[in-house]
């Protein structure tokens with residue numbers, strides 16, 4: 001059966017009808033070959049997959065102002081204090097010279113919906129802006145896309161072998177840093193810090209990002225799964241994160257979650273554990289309570305009392321389980337339309353990825369981690385996207401369970417929340433389990 005297409009019928013998009021409907025790979029490869037940034041994502045518990053392409057070869061750095069930005073996709077580094085500096089006053093313009101959040105404007109927007117055969121098919125393709133400034137890029141895009149479709153040059157998922165690059169000092173170094181952090185917390189310097197590490201993986205052939213994205217969507221239906229191509233950096237970031245940072249739906253409902261505490265979702269014999277029967281230690285309960293307290297402190301700063309708090313509950317995140325508390329606010333009822341932007345600035349980086357007190361933990365991370373976190377433990381997601389004509393929605397997630405892909409080399413990132421009760425070896429094991437979320441799927445490519 002022919003699906004119900006909503007293809008924009010402007011003169012630029014019309015010729016696509018004659019060549020056939022593009023696949024996600026066609027669109028992705030077209031953007032890639034032209035040096036245009038692109039983002040592909042699937043929201044938790046949804047089937048629809050979304051893609052946008054931006055014509056900005058160098059992405060604008062913006063302050064994450066959900067009330068000012070047009071439709072697009074935000075991706076922020078961990079180190080983004082510009083995002084948090086001005087907490088109560090919203091800047092008049094989203095563009096800010098000190099800002100570090102990258103913004104992919106949705107110049108081309110595509111929606112892929114699930115068919116009866118469990119496949120995703122294009123059901124909508126729009127060029128969002130027909131202004132003269134965009135027309136040259138748009139024409140270039142549609143032309144390249146047409147030849148992509150007709151010549152079938154889209155790379156099919158080539159078989160690729162994977163090898164973890166040995167890093168003999170990584171474990172010793174991480175364990176040593178954890179021990180230093182534990183001592184500092186026992187002295188009372190701070191209460192919690194999240195220390196992270198990397199793991200590098202070499203492919204024999206550059207993996208197909210769309211293929212990996214699709215596999216992650218299947219493996220982790222409750223995660224926010226994304227692939228973001230940033231040509232100016234020569235990077236593609238791929239993730240399957242369980243952690244919602246800020247979302248505002250079309251009815252004005254704001255949500256954020258506190259997520260912490262980690263254990264395997266399987267018994268040692270491989271049987272899946274039942275979430276309600278999960279046992280949590282005092283250390284993990286406290287660690288997660290600190291994240292919840294941090295969120296409540298942010299509400300207090302803006303004198304907001306009318307929030308609904310649900311949890312903590314055990315949440316399954318692929319191969320892992322976490323403790324999670326969900327906070328909900330009806331922004332219409334409290335007459336606070338900018339709550340999403342204000343909370344985003346107050347929350348990032350939460351103590352799920354940084355620590356408590358935040359600034360002391362941030363400094364400790366800078367002094368002890370030997371890698372640059374870059375976009376790991378920042379935040380990312382669609383902003384002001386109107387999919388079904390129901391109104392614009394924004395959904396930002398904490399950028400964890402992620403990797404940076406540079407050609408044939410992938411760098412995976414994982415961190416663990418530490419308190420004064422942490423056992424260094426166990427924290428290392430936790431980061432190994434977190435790397436498995438992506439590795440187990442990478443190994444099926």
Ligand SMILES: C=C(O[C@@H]1C=C(C(=O)O)C=C[C@H]1O)C(=O)O
Nearest residue numbers: 260261262352400414415416417
């Ligand atoms: C920092 C990460 O995860 C965070 C830390 C957790 C923990 O310390 O238990 C659990 C979930 C996340 O909030 C990561 O996956 O890299």
